[in-house]
Amino acid sequence: xxxxxxxxxxxxxxxxxxxxxxxxxxxxxxxxxxxxxxxxxxxxxxxxxxxxxxxxxxxxxxxxxxxxxxxxxxxxxxxxxxxxxxxxxxxxxxxxxxxxxxxxxxxxxxxxxxxxxxxxxxxxxxxxxxxxxxxxxx
Numbered sequence: 001x002x003x004x005x006x007x008x009x010x011x012x013x014x015x016x017x018x019x020x021x022x023x024x025x026x027x028x029x030x031x032x033x034x035x036x037x038x039x040x041x042x043x044x045x046x047x048x049x050x051x052x053x054x055x056x057x058x059x060x061x062x063x064x065x066x067x068x069x070x071x072x073x074x075x076x077x078x079x080x081x082x083x084x085x086x087x088x089x090x091x092x093x094x095x096x097x098x099x100x101x102x103x104x105x106x107x108x109x110x111x112x113x114x115x116x117x118x119x120x121x122x123x124x125x126x127x128x129x130x131x132x133x134x135x136x137x138x
Contacts, residue, residue: 018046
């Protein structure tokens, strides 16, 4: 059993697994390496709405809506935009620091993009810690 299944027993409004080839293609087109634990999640669920319905995760595939994919969320961003966005809540988007995605890594911290101040704030020490915080709040 992988970590997503251990934490999220109910798939709820999460999408079916992503195709490994699509994950690799999206990473290549963005010029990044997704953290391994995030890839494991995508292989379990390609985005969707997390329990509690506060957070939506963008998908590497078609997703819930064409505007809510990783490619769409990161398209047309300035070259110096610091994050690779992977999701949102009602107010802000979140993702990984692009500077930390230049080489394969098992995990990477997750950051919130504060639109009003155009600053980042650490949301969780890892993607799995982020998921764990959501599950324990519900």
